Amino acid sequence: MNVQAALEQSRFTKGTFEGCDVQMENTIPQSVRDELTKRGHQIELLEPFSFTVGQGEAVVRDTKRNVNFAGADPRSDGEAIPQEPTTK
Numbered sequence: 886m887n888v889q890a891a892l893e894q895s896r897f898t899k900g901t902f903e904g905c906d907v908q909m910e911n912t913i914p915q916s917v918r919d920e921l922t923k924r925g926h927q928i929e930l931l932e933p934f935s936f937t938v939g940q941g942e943a944v945v946r947d948t949k950r951n952v953n954f955a956g957a958d959p960r961s962d963g964e965a966i967p968q969e970p971t972t973k
Contacts, residue, residue, distance in 0.1 A: 887956070888955065892943060910938065940958045940960045
């Protein structure tokens with residue numbers, strides 16, 4: 886998976902320390918949600934790409950090809966800008 890695909894994956898979050906409550910984007914497969922419910926989790930569904938689960942931008946360095954790749958989270962308006970690799 887490339888860095889952009891990783892940032893676009895479905896996410897979940899836990900807002901409290903106690904209990905089995907969890908918030909997750911409704912793009913997490915129903916089979917996963919059903920299994921978690923069977924195990925006692927109380928699931929609150931969120932819309933896809935919910936701001937609630939956090940946002941991130943990332944730059945990944947491929948040292949074999951001497952190139953940087955960047956990805957931006959569709960949950961926010963941020964961006965990741967890879968700088969040109971320095972030559973030595």
